[in-house]
Amino acid sequence: MKIDAKIPSGSIAEKWSKHKFNLKLVNPANKRKYDIIVVGTGLAGASAAASLGELGYNVKAFCYQDSPRRAHSIAAQGGINAAKNYMNDGDSVYRLFYDTVKGGDYRAREANVYRLAEVSNNIIDQCVAQGVPFAREYGGLLSNRSFGGAQVSRTFYARGQTGQQLLLGAYSALSRMIAAGKVKMYPRTEMLDVVLVDGKARGIITRNMVTGAIESHSAHAVVLATGGYGNVFFLSTNAMGCNASAAWRAHRKGALFSNPCFTQIHPTCIPVHGDQQSKLTLMSESLRNDGRVWVPRTTELAEKVRKGVLKANDLPEEDRDYYLERIYPSFGNLVPRDVASRNAKYVCDEGRGVGETGLAVYLDFRDAIKRDGVNTIKAKYGNLFQMYEKITDDDPYKVPMMIYPAVHYTMGGLWVDYNLMTTIPGLYAAGECNFSDHGANRLGASALMQGLADGYFVIPYTIGDYLAGIGQAKVDTSHNAFKEAEAEVKKRIDTLLNVKGTKTVDQYHKELGKLMWDYCGMARNAEGLKFAKAEIQKLRQEYWQNVKLLGTNEEMNMTLEKALRVADFMELGELMVDDALMREESCGGHFREEHQTEEGEAKRDDENFAFVAAWEYKGENKPAELHKEELVFENVKLTQRSYK
Amino acid sequence: MEKGRTYTLKIWRQNNSSSKGAFKTYTIENISPGSSFLEMLDILNNELEAKGEDPVHFDHDCREGICGMCSLFVNGRPHGPEEEITACQLHMRSFKDGETIVIEPWRAKAFPVIKDLVVDRSAFDRIIQAGGFISVNTGPLPDANEIPIPKQNADLAMDAAACIGCGACVAACKNASAMLFVSAKVSQLALLPQGNAERKRRALAMVDQMDQEGFGACSNTGACAAECPKGIDLTNIARLNREYLTASFAGAE
Structure with missing residues (x-):
């Protein structure tokens, strides 16, 4: 398989406008003859479904929650970046582009990132027009704040609920299109496979999560906006239902999966409290604008704090180590997430961590x-x-907060070209579920920007080009390809239900998560990764022989839903380990202990690894095949990222 | 660490929307006070599954109080005993060791039970579809700073927009009225100049849809606002009434 990113020619600033002009159009009267499926109703999915409906296409949108308004984009707190330069502090499209490429440790595709920065301003205009109540100054104009990895204030926010407000904006646009009959909404419906006809994506297989009915849906194109795969780690800041199954099923059908090892560990989460925990909670990065990160200066002092002999507030200034301000004087507490997380790990590994477990700063x-x-x-x-x-149960106005890094976002995802199309023609990936814009590390307040950019301003343009080229003929769901895919899905479900083993799905998920966190988490090394790979394979084999599910398919069955997702997490987990093992360098969120500078910073190897890894599925128990998309940097100069 | 606590749980079990439900009693041990309420239910479910019993179905997703999916009626109150949080933010330290905890689904005609503690809240989606939006298409629009909006109005709009659509207001109301939910959206958009063009049509259409869905009438007891996990204020209902009256007299444009 040869991969072609289809990056338009020309200077970086004119690529997108030139490309938009070159894209084929579908005549307004013909748009109603095309059906498009959108899976997921987070920022990317809801905005895409609404925008495509407005253009006149027939859209079918799917989500596993009881309402499209609940997708996990809703939990994003801090804000959304845009290059408006309202603060007059030197921001520009080019600077946002530059910061994002640099923040991603030079593993993102320049052309995509530039387009993202370019449309960022439209997003703010769009959201304000929808009635998103962004924070404002007394003069009535929009307010901005700073986020990690940038030296300008370009982050728009709605208190600590920016994701909620943006999602409700997109949801309202989607609701309007549902009322207009242009979008048919399927809540509590999970996609279990993608259907290919003549090599093109022509539909999906779903399970109705209330009745268990397995159904086929046909369309001219399919957009996956199904989010990230952070829940591979069991404990993460993702919602409990977030899963990788749609993307993974697409991967198994031929869509390449890129940079799976690029996961973001967010530095400011509430520390783990015990082994009964099911979910981690993020505290917005915006807190680092005013909060100062520190640990006790010595291990002895830290020990006393952990035992409760000393209280944090008792420690005088000279016994506090504000380590981020000390090591990175120019960015201080606002260094990018990967740097902040890694340093928290270092000080805790040194024995200077606080809290009951010593895993907190x-x-x-x-x-x-x-x-x-x-x-x-x-x-x-x-x-x-x-x-x-x-x-x-602590009051942060009186005692310092305790935080520790946790899995938060996945930069990796389905490989897409400049049009956001995967290697399966007609199958698109938008938002967190694609790999394209954040390289090896995403900057704060950029996920919301990317989700809405893809959904409002990219897919609606690029999908028309594809549709204009394939014709209006529909494929009926009675087609053999649908019948076969349905049968396969049913078989998978029956197999799982009939294992009737002894261990619950959650137990397996926890074991997988622990392996991933210990060996493919904040720091990785070859030995650990090889060990993890072997263990995951064992775990996966055991799963299919010993997992215990109750009930039937023909009812609401949350254990079955989870069992299907965990089965896919196991396969994806192994690919993440493979990818981490292959990438013999450190960059962004991927930190290989063998590759660090003397100061313990990530050491990139641009000569050998300035590429996007794109993995091809080769079949059950066969190693995936690596394809490389070389990254060409024509505008941003590759340097060691320095936030000192 | 404090030692684990023991609880007696009385949980509503119901196979599906057409079957009859009943309370079932369970005992759960060794629960850490730092555990969240839903983690306690996870533990119960793991134990039930290990014993070969059908786990308790309940809606939940983000587990940080923002998605609005969790919907548990705990000891007679939506989202349990604490103020301004959702069930997923509730922690076991709020319950005494040995306490009996009663867990029910939302009870309202417009929210039929699907299974156990899971209810169908799609009525809320249909109310939003009736008019809870500003009719703008995606595309080039005026610059976001073109219309200054007084901070006070923007803040009030944000207060109303904080609604998570969980349905606690309906569950708390003796009439199962959805007025607080509807008023939050109507208020948010009425307070902003962008929402002005459609404000009459919006108020009429959303209230009409609310009535069609079978929600009860508002009798101003204020239980909704008292139990709202996001502190949505009762003044929103007053604003909705004003919007609705004005629109009724003027007629929708």
């Missing part, structure tokens, strides 16, 4: 409260402080 607002007053801090972060207190 402080995020302290004492000085900010002293400087700005409690009311200012409350106005900025009130709901986050409240959330923290509800979970931990």
